[in-house]
Amino acid sequence: MILSSEEWGIILLSLRVSLVAVGLMLPVAFALAWLLARARFPGKLLIDALVHLPLVVPPVVTGWLLLLLFGANGPIGGLLERTLGISLMFRWTGAALAAAIMAMPLMVRAMRLSIEGIDHRLELAARTLGAGRWRVFLTISLPLALPGLLAGLVLGFARSIGEFGATITFVSDVPGETRTLPIAIYSALQMPGAETAVTRLAILSVILSLAALVASEMLARRAAGGRTNHVL
Numbered sequence: 001m002i003l004s005s006e007e008w009g010i011i012l013l014s015l016r017v018s019l020v021a022v023g024l025m026l027p028v029a030f031a032l033a034w035l036l037a038r039a040r041f042p043g044k045l046l047i048d049a050l051v052h053l054p055l056v057v058p059p060v061v062t063g064w065l066l067l068l069l070f071g072a073n074g075p076i077g078g079l080l081e082r083t084l085g086i087s088l089m090f091r092w093t094g095a096a097l098a099a100a101i102m103a104m105p106l107m108v109r110a111m112r113l114s115i116e117g118i119d120h121r122l123e124l125a126a127r128t129l130g131a132g133r134w135r136v137f138l139t140i141s142l143p144l145a146l147p148g149l150l151a152g153l154v155l156g157f158a159r160s161i162g163e164f165g166a167t168i169t170f171v172s173d174v175p176g177e178t179r180t181l182p183i184a185i186y187s188a189l190q191m192p193g194a195e196t197a198v199t200r201l202a203i204l205s206v207i208l209s210l211a212a213l214v215a216s217e218m219l220a221r222r223a224a225g226g227r228t229n230h231v232l
Contacts, residue, residue: 003200007184007197007200007201009176010179010180010181010184010201011181011204013092013176013177013179013180014161014180014181014208016092016096017092017095017096017099017160017180018096018099018157018160018161019157020093020096020100021096021097021099021100021103021156021157021160022100022103022107022153022156022157022160024096024097024100025100025101025103025104025107025156026107026153028104029104029107029108029111029152029156030111030149030152032047032051032104032108033107033108033109033111033112033114033115033152034111034115035047036048036051036108036112037112037115037116038115051104051105051108052105052108052109053105054101054102054104054105054166055105055106058165059102059163059164059165059166059169060165060166060169062098062101062102062165062166062169063098063165063166063167063168063169063170064169066094066097066098066101066166066169066170067169067170070088070089070094070097070170071089072087072089077089088170088171089170089171090171090172090174090177090178091171091177091178092171092177092178094170094171094178095167095170095171095178095180097170098163098166098167098170098171099159099160099163099166099167100156100160101166102159102160102163102166103155103156103157103159103160103163104156106152106155106156106159107152107153107155107156108152109152110148110149110151110152110155110216111145111148111149111152113148114144114145114147114148114149114151114152115141115145115148117144117148118140118141118144118145119144122140122144123136123140123141126139126140147219148219150219151216151219154212154213154215154216154219155212155213155216157212158208158209158212158213158216161180161181161205161208161209161212162181162182162205162209163180163182164182164183164186167180167182167183168183168186173186173187181201181204181205181208182205184201185198185201185202185205188201
């Protein structure tokens with residue numbers, strides 16, 4: 001399967017968008033996962049619902065909301081452009097933002113399950129031995145949650161690779177700038193005689209997503225095995 005230079009550019013752009021998306025969302029997703037797993041406060045159910053909202057609303061709606069907020073005339077997008085000269089419209093950075101929002105629910109869920117699976121007795125034992133809150137977090141809580149954190153990153157990457165609706169609504173289809181794998185496949189489907197290119201890109205998309213899902217499952221099993229060993 002020989003790829004053209006344009007197709008290599010699409011793949012590299014998709015990888016860049018996905019990697020930036022999960023990197024951008026990592027601290028936010030982990031903070032939300034920790035908050036939902038450990039804290040009790042009024043409105044927790046509402047925050048949980050808002051976190052998972054991108055999973056249930058049409059992706060086009062998410063893209064439209066991003067357009068309202070981060071567009072040139074939006075409250076956040078307008079502020080970024082006036083103060084920092086940053087514009088997300090029709091840019092690959094906007095595609096990364098859309099992918100990050102769509103990946104957030106899967107990342108938060110995987111991390112939250114891992115955090116909830118931590119044996120509190122280990123943390124309590126460390127505290128009784130004189131370890132401070134941050135030392136317990138860095139030496140016990142975070143290492144135990146790390147497989148789930150990595151699984152969340154991989155799931156987020158897989159979701160970002162397949163993101164289409166919110167991206168094309170928010171940043172449109174700009175060759176070389178926002179044309180990721182799903183958008184390229186959609187664009188090629190509109191052209192007569194492009195079946196071979198569609199097949200190549202679709203196979204690559206399946207391979208990347210499948211590899212990410214297999215890696216996520218391996219990390220999840222490792223996390224479950226680690227918790228079992230601690231219990232034993």
